[in-house]
Amino acid sequence: MAYNIDRNARCAVVGHGSWATALVKILLENERNVGWYIRNRDVLEHVRKHGTNPRYLRDVRFDPGSLHLSDSLDEVARDAEIVVLAAPSVYLKTTLEPLTEPLGDKFIVSAIKGIVPDDLITVAEYVNRRYDVPFDQIGIVSGPCHAEEVALERLSYLTVVCKTLENSRILGDKIRTDYINVGHSTDIYGIEYASVLKNIYAIAVGIAVGLGYGDNFLAVLISNGAMEMSRFMSQTYPSNRNTFASAYLGDLLVTSYSQFSRNRRFGLMIGKGYSVHSAQMEMSMVAEGYYAAECIMKINRQRGVDMPIARMVYDVLYDGASPSVSVGRLTGRLL
Amino acid sequence: MAYNIDRNARCAVVGHGSWATALVKILLENERNVGWYIRNRDVLEHVRKHGTNPRYLRDVRFDPGSLHLSDSLDEVARDAEIVVLAAPSVYLKTTLEPLTEPLGDKFIVSAIKGIVPDDLITVAEYVNRRYDVPFDQIGIVSGPCHAEEVALERLSYLTVVCKTLENSRILGDKIRTDYINVGHSTDIYGIEYASVLKNIYAIAVGIAVGLGYGDNFLAVLISNGAMEMSRFMSQTYPSNRNTFASAYLGDLLVTSYSQFSRNRRFGLMIGKGYSVHSAQMEMSMVAEGYYAAECIMKINRQRGVDMPIARMVYDVLYDGASPSVSVGRLTGRLL
Incomplete structure (x- = not known):
């Protein structure tokens, strides 16, 4: 049976760099609540208190009430059906290390542009092998899209890639905004x-x-x-x-x-x-x-x-x- | 019988804009003598006297002794076997108007990026129809190449396009320099x-x-x-x-x-x-x-x-x- 993303599935973002920050901003345009795993305590507290990421895209303001912020990866993963990975590929393994929550019933989206070092496989392949997530539960979000221009709300195009166009469309609806046009593809590789x-x-x-x-x-x-x-x-x-x-x-x-x-x-x-x-x-x-x-x-x-x-x-x-x-x-x- | 360009064929350039000026500079790296048709008397006199084009690429210096300069298109065409057209397409017909010399036994190279207005045909098609030049005597020189960077001798690539690769190679040898790499193609259209x-x-x-x-x-x-x-x-x-x-x-x-x-x-x-x-x-x-x-x-x-x-x-x-x-x-x- 093919996996179908639920339209009401809750999303969470893993990472606190510029692209992760831009993705949280985009998701919040459509979702009432977005999970956000920020390992760094100082950054986490700053976002919670001031509604801005002190390191990247500092002009982007979040309503902390719409964010489910946590420095516990398990907690963030448990409360979301869609987990968006947005840490640099070189740190992906250490970023995910604290995770004990199984991912096998979730939909994992990679927003990472890189190969997992040592393993020499793509992020989708890594998630599949290491976390037993079938490929029809893995998606990709790809640019051309510099996070800095998302912060400025300049029109950008994202391509959502899933094994099925149906899942890609549901995911696309979650990231389509006035300034984000969405295209679809099934070419994960x-x-x-x-x-x-x-x-x-x-x-x-x-x-x-x-x-x-x-x-x-x-x-x-x-x-x-x-x-x-x-x-x-x-x-x-x-x-x-x-x-x-x-x-x-x-x-x-x-x-x-x-x-x-x-x-x-x-x-x-x-x-x-x-x-x-x-x-x-x-x-x-x-x-x-x-x-x-x-x-x-x-x-x-x-x-x-x-x-x-x-x-x-x-x-x-x-x-x-x-x-x-x-x-x-x-x-x-x-x- | 296919037309073969003679290795020693003399070249002439028609036009005095920035791209024409850059082409004269390039040809002079390999040729001892290059014809140059400049209709405008002031520009012609300036090039003759000072060895620079007063309007475009003013830092490029020519040895007037290597140039066969003339404001007679017939004279320039008569003395060359290869005629390089480098005037804006919109002025091509008026530029060639004074020509009475036949072109049928010459090799015509278009360095023009445009359609001939009214006729709605490409420059190669126009030269073929209006001057009875067979397509195997017509070539194209194409960029990516802004003239300004040729003036600065920054490495650029030109593609020479002829019906036969042989002619393209001979033509290519005339424009290959330390700062011009040459590629070949037969796709004129x-x-x-x-x-x-x-x-x-x-x-x-x-x-x-x-x-x-x-x-x-x-x-x-x-x-x-x-x-x-x-x-x-x-x-x-x-x-x-x-x-x-x-x-x-x-x-x-x-x-x-x-x-x-x-x-x-x-x-x-x-x-x-x-x-x-x-x-x-x-x-x-x-x-x-x-x-x-x-x-x-x-x-x-x-x-x-x-x-x-x-x-x-x-x-x-x-x-x-x-x-x-x-x-x-x-x-x-x-x-």
Whole structure:
């Protein structure tokens, strides 16, 4: 029997970064009560007392009366039928560690753009394996959507991905607002990987900008990133997907071009000569692409897809390769 | 018998705008002598005397000794075997009017991104019909390439398109430099239309930016522009083209995102409330997309491709439609 999400299912968000904060804001436009797991006590108390997240999207005001705030993951999970994961992939396992509540009868939504390190699997795969959640109880919410613009209520498009379009529609109704348009898809694999890969390509763009390459070259680099993304997906998991759609190409574009892109900013520092360590110190947020670059290279060892851009980023970030020499060599590989 | 370009064929450029100026600079990196037809006497005299174009890319210096400058189109055409057309499409017919020299035994290269108005055909088609030049003697040079970055010698990629890859390679050798990488294609139809359509989409992007839409929305709009472009080409002239390649998607990206894009700038003024007429007055250069918007709507009357973005731009520019209402309506059509 297929799992059907109940229209009245209560939602909870796990995480307190900028994207988690934006998702709570979005959900509260439609739901009377939203659970929110915030592990950090100071942040939790601040949200409870002032109705704002002191660290991210500080201008977004919440009515604490509509929030079920807790630093107990079990409590938050117990009271929700839909659990939205929005912590950086690199911290996902430690974030979920305190959980003893079973997830097998819940619907789990990943809003995470990354691979689970060590396991080298996507978040959907991890939730399935580790928590025995069947794939028809797992969904994805994907951009192109920088949280900062959600805070500003600028029109953005989210794609909801579930095994069945029916569940995707019910979930979509919970996040559709005046400033959020919702699209639907069933391509969990493709959209998870697209959102992982785009962060790597945004780092490549940042590196090129930092080295002084101009707009003409960036357009070539990003087009080739789109091709590389499309090639990876069609060679590893063929499907009738339209990779020009927002959840694939659009997500790559916003991450590569937007001033809000932390992955591009991280790459920019590398291109300007910062060491990987100093660039990380300068960033107050996690650049998912840094971890993704290593995971994808490991995953691709078996698959053998031709990925010159992801390889360049890996060589620069993990192998001490010179950014200028590596990008220079890459220029001969682009179409 | 197929026409083969002679490796030693002399080149001449027709036009003195920024792209024509950049092409002369590029050709001079490989050729000892380049013809240059400049109709305007003041500009011609300035180039002859000072070795710079007084109006565009003023920092680019030419050795007048390597230039065969003339305000006689016949003279320039007579002395060249390869004639590169680089005038705005809307002025192409008047630019070529003084020509009495036959072109039938020459190789004609179009570096123009537009439709010939009234005739509603591409430049390649016009050259073929009006000057009896067979299609195997017609080529295209396409970006993503803003002339301003050629002036700065920032690495850029050009795609050379000819009926045969052999001619494309010989032509490519004439424009390959340290800062110009060259790709090849035989898709004259597709690349001509891509370079026409992308200007319309860049105006759409400008309008949206002028209205206050953010990066998240732009990524969706541009992805949908790429889909619309791809749909137009596959429905009107199916072929095995890879529309992710630089000459299609890359050209759309640089025109949509670059600060050097005059089409985006033109749209921006419209979005901010300028009338079409005032926006045109403010621009010192032709925004090709303005003319393209009308031509494509006329061409599409018979073809009936679904083109909501091009339609929106047409309605705003030619039908007095409100930019905010029109973009608002469009948002419901995007994926």
